[in-house]
Amino acid sequence: MESEQAEWAWPPHMPEVRQWRQRARGGTAADRMLTEVTIMRPPLIARRQPRFDGQLLASMEACVLEIAALDHSHGAELAALETLLLRTESVASSKIEHIDASVDDYARALHGVKSNPSATSMAASTAALAALIGSVGAGAELEVSMILMAHLALMLDDPSESAYAGRFRDLQNWIGGSDYSPRNAVYVPPAPETVVEYMADLVTFANRTDLPVLTQAAIVHAQFESIHPFTDGNGRIGRALINTVLRRRGATRRVVVPLASALVARRAEYFDVLGEYREGRIEPIVRSFTTASVIAAREAQVSASRIAGMQPRWRREVAARRGSAADRLLDRLIGAPIFSASEAEDAIGGATSSVYAGIERLHAAGVIRPLTARTRNQVWGAVELLDELADLAVRIEAAAH
Known part of the structure; x- marks a missing residue:
C-alpha cells in the first residue's frame, strides 16, 4: 500500500540551504550581512502520474467541452475571435504583473508606437504568446528552444532586461522580500545551475499525451513558475504555456482561452494555489484552472455572438x-x-x-x-x-x- 501511495503522490518542494553573497551592494545592513539562503527544489515530474477523484475529472471533462464549443465558432467571426482572445489573454497576463495601459495605447504599441512602456510590454506579451502557441501547431512537440524564443520576443525591448532576453538565468532569483537579497523572500527558486535539467524535465511532461489536458496545463504552469527560469517575465511565459498545452493537445485549434482574465479577478487565490502546489497539493490549482477556464470560455462565446x-x-x-x-x-x-x-x-x-x-x-x-x-x-x-x-x-x- 505504501508503494502505491508513493507512486501516485505528488511530493512537495524540498528546502536546501546554500551559501549567499551579494553580487551588488545595496539595501539594509541585514541585506548585506545575509550569508545563507534557503532555496526550494521542485520534484522532477516528467513521469509522474497525478490522480484525482471522479468529480474533479468530470468537471475537467465538462470544461474541455466548453472550450471545444468556443473553438467551433463559425465563419468570419472566428478570425476576429482568434485575434481578440489572443490580445485579451496577453493583456490580462500583463495585468497580473501590475502592467497596465489603455486599449488605445496597447493598440498603438501593436503597430510600433512605443511611447507607453506598459503598452509596449503588453504588445511584447502578445508576440510571445503567439510564438509559443504557433510552435506546437498540428500537434508538434514543445521544445525548450521555443520557450527561449518566446522569452526573447517578450523581453528584447525591455531596457533593464534585454541582456537576458531569450536566456535562462545564471544567477539566483527570488520572489518577494528585499530588492537586494533573498531576505524575507516569499519563495526562492532552485539554483541557476539546475534550471536546464528542470526545463528539460518540464518539456518532457508537457509533451505527454496520457494526461487530462487541463491537469497537464495547470501542472506545466505551476512547475514553470516554481523553476522560475528567467530573470524576469516568468509569469507571462508561464501563463502562455497554459494555452500552448491546450493547443498541442488539440483542446483548441485556433482560439486562445482567456484564462488570465479569470486569474486576474482572483489574484490572491491564484498565488495561493501556486503555494499549495509547492507543498505537494496539486488538486487546488487544477480545480482553480478548471473553474477559470469554464468562465473564460463562456464569456468568450458571448463575444463570438457579438462579433457575428x-x-x-x-x-x-x-x-x-x-x-x-x-x-x-x-x-x-x-x-x-x-x-x-x-x-x-x-x-x-x-x-x-x-x-x-x-x-x-x-x-x-x-x-x-x-x-x-x-x-x-x-x-x-x-x-x-x-x-x-x-x-x-x-x-x-x-x-x-
Whole structure:
C-alpha cells in the first residue's frame, strides 16, 4: 500500500540551504550581512502520474467541452475571435504583473508606437504568446528552444532586461522580500545551475499525451513558475504555456482561452494555489484552472455572438458600393481590427486616393477611429472590436467573483 501511495503522490518542494553573497551592494545592513539562503527544489515530474477523484475529472471533462464549443465558432467571426482572445489573454497576463495601459495605447504599441512602456510590454506579451502557441501547431512537440524564443520576443525591448532576453538565468532569483537579497523572500527558486535539467524535465511532461489536458496545463504552469527560469517575465511565459498545452493537445485549434482574465479577478487565490502546489497539493490549482477556464470560455462565446453581428451592421452604416475600397476594407476589418493606412493599401490594392477615401468613409460612419496623432500612415481601430476587447475582460472578472 505504501508503494502505491508513493507512486501516485505528488511530493512537495524540498528546502536546501546554500551559501549567499551579494553580487551588488545595496539595501539594509541585514541585506548585506545575509550569508545563507534557503532555496526550494521542485520534484522532477516528467513521469509522474497525478490522480484525482471522479468529480474533479468530470468537471475537467465538462470544461474541455466548453472550450471545444468556443473553438467551433463559425465563419468570419472566428478570425476576429482568434485575434481578440489572443490580445485579451496577453493583456490580462500583463495585468497580473501590475502592467497596465489603455486599449488605445496597447493598440498603438501593436503597430510600433512605443511611447507607453506598459503598452509596449503588453504588445511584447502578445508576440510571445503567439510564438509559443504557433510552435506546437498540428500537434508538434514543445521544445525548450521555443520557450527561449518566446522569452526573447517578450523581453528584447525591455531596457533593464534585454541582456537576458531569450536566456535562462545564471544567477539566483527570488520572489518577494528585499530588492537586494533573498531576505524575507516569499519563495526562492532552485539554483541557476539546475534550471536546464528542470526545463528539460518540464518539456518532457508537457509533451505527454496520457494526461487530462487541463491537469497537464495547470501542472506545466505551476512547475514553470516554481523553476522560475528567467530573470524576469516568468509569469507571462508561464501563463502562455497554459494555452500552448491546450493547443498541442488539440483542446483548441485556433482560439486562445482567456484564462488570465479569470486569474486576474482572483489574484490572491491564484498565488495561493501556486503555494499549495509547492507543498505537494496539486488538486487546488487544477480545480482553480478548471473553474477559470469554464468562465473564460463562456464569456468568450458571448463575444463570438457579438462579433457575428458586427460586420452586417457596419455594412448598413457605411452603405458602400459593392467592390469599392470601403467595401473591401470592411471585408478584412473583422479579422484585422487594428491597421495602418499603408497596411490597408497593401491589403486591398487600388489607387491610394481610393483607399484613403474608403478609410475616411468608415471613419465618418463611426466604424473606425484614429489611434494616433499622425498626419501620415495613421493607425486605425475598429471601434466595436476595441470596445469588446475591454468588455470581455470586465465580464470575465465579474463572473469570476
